[in-house]
Amino acid sequence: MKNLLAKAFLLLLLVLVQFAALSQAVPDKLNAAFQAFQNDPQLRHAIASLYVVDAKTGQVVFDKNGMIGLAPASTLKVITSVSAYELLGDGYTYQTKMAYQKTNDGALLLLLPGGDPTFGSWRWKSTTEEVALQDAALAIRNLGIKTIKKVRVDNSGWNEETVPDGWIWQDVGNYYGAGPSKLNWRENQYDVILKSGSQLGSAVSIVKTVPALYGYTLRSELSAASAGTGDNAFIYFPLNAQSAVIRGTIPVNENSFKISGALPSPAHQFAGSLSDALQRMGVQSPKSITVREQSKSELGSFTTFHTITSPPLDSIVYWFNRKSINLYGEALLKTMAFKHSGSGSTDKGVALLQNYWSKRGVPETELSIVDGSGLSPLNRVTTHAQVSILQHARKQPWFDGFYTSLPVYNGIKMKSGTIRGVKGYTGYHTGKDGKTYTFSFLVNNYNGSSSALVKKMYKVLDELK
Known part of the structure; x- marks a missing residue:
């Protein structure tokens, strides 16, 4: 009996050591992968930002340029989605x-x-x-x-x-x-x-x-x-x-x-x-x-x-993120403004979102946005802001609906974003170490083909697996 208990204890200890090693390895692996990514010729005149936290504790796992505002393209849709859940409610209908x-x-x-x-x-x-x-x-x-x-x-x-x-x-x-x-x-x-x-x-x-x-x-x-x-x-x-x-x-x-x-x-x-x-x-x-x-x-x-x-908001957000429908984002932004100020305008919607998240720890300066879909190249958002808002979403009763709306790319649950010279991914992933990570990864002003860059971004994100 003692031998069995000793073996079980030893096995448990080995598992815990392995998980600890995996957990400690993730920041180092991300650092090495990101350094290689930055040194790639496609990034010669570009800027990249990657911000990763432990979803459960909020502890920063990796941060490179997390406070630099970059064009987010359609990854901005996660901010509009979470804001709509908060300001309209998951059961909202038109x-x-x-x-x-x-x-x-x-x-x-x-x-x-x-x-x-x-x-x-x-x-x-x-x-x-x-x-x-x-x-x-x-x-x-x-x-x-x-x-x-x-x-x-x-x-x-x-x-x-x-x-x-x-x-x-x-x-x-x-x-x-x-x-x-x-x-x-x-x-x-x-x-x-x-x-x-x-x-x-x-x-x-x-x-x-x-x-x-x-x-x-x-x-x-x-x-x-x-x-x-x-x-x-x-x-x-x-x-x-x-x-x-x-x-x-x-x-x-x-x-x-x-x-x-x-x-x-x-x-x-x-x-x-x-x-x-x-x-x-x-x-x-x-x-x-x-x-x-x-x-x-x-x-x-x-x-x-x-x-x-209309169908309820939960269902609208599903298609909004799965098919990246810009119209839905712009309509939601104006709808939030109309509900809270009586004026359905894009500018009012932007001000509403900035004020709302500022009160929850995301400064307006990190959400320099002009639309609700990310189609405008004038938008500037930090990866820190995106991760902070995604972290907020995890604690809400409507989170399952939002999480379901996120597409899967490269085996990772994340929203993509693409406009000329811009590529981004933001979302969640649970790795082999059992930890769930919340992340945002943006690249601006890269050269060469988008498809080639995507493979290289996937290679960095693979270190979360």
Whole structure:
């Protein structure tokens, strides 16, 4: 019996020594790996920051440039997500209401949106374009209305400027550059189907858009490039214009090449789509729409008859981080501002987040941000700030939902971020030593290919395993 106890004690001691050795080795391994990373030619003119803590104790495991503000790209989304959980609540839902006012020769239709970025989205069965249009059209027909004379959208309290500071022209016309309105539709996205010729440099034609666009047009200045060159097409849509141009290249011999753009006016697109749905039910409705602030007296003369409710925040954050949907981040930022100040503006949202985290130990100077998605190259965030906010999230009752939203790359649960010259990862990982680590890793101004850099960043993060 004594021999068995002695063997068990010895085995336990060996395990503890091994865990202790592994734990002590992580900082040294990270240091060696990071030094090699910094000396790589891709980092010759770059700056990199890595901040790692023991998730349970908060003790710093590794810190290099943790207090230097860097462009975070889409890793900023973790800050927006955690802030939304804190300031809106994991069960928060958006509501889009429809109201009407009878007239002698028909009715006025008033849309009362709340900034819902999921309205008409294909990511949930309950929010699809088909479901939203059919339910709205049926609700209108059931009122006995045969003619709608005008359609209005109430944008009270919501800043209709959809482009945050620092977004570049090459981005804003494309699907990932779709900004938020108080009424969003189909994630403010549409698809363009293109056809290229068989000769290099030949013209590329527009086959169609899905859905059909209302109130604006596209023209192609694209040319055909070599096979395998991929999508190098960008939609340039000047603000307040009614025509966009597509420039760049797509490969030769393509008959149905798809790119996606950002709707310049989701409210007008919804009005056109709703008009078509109503037409099929025998109800006449204009395809145009008026977007403006409604006075209290005007609102009081309308009767609400239909309400569309979004999925809960927990579900929205899941897709926000899994698919890195910039629109969701910008809509959430404005929504937080609207709820807490009555003004749905990006600037108010930024100030709200900075003030909120400043009171929780993250100085405003470490959160020099201008948007909620990270698309702007003007953002500057420290890896220390990101880790501090991720650490805060671990202690909250909604943490499981947030953790689930983070994608897995290289076997590690983390959010990625990419804009030109910027690559980042931030998240959590449990290593062989049994410890869970919270980390943020940002690189700015690297040279060479992104794919090559990613492999080298993975090699550093592998030391957490």
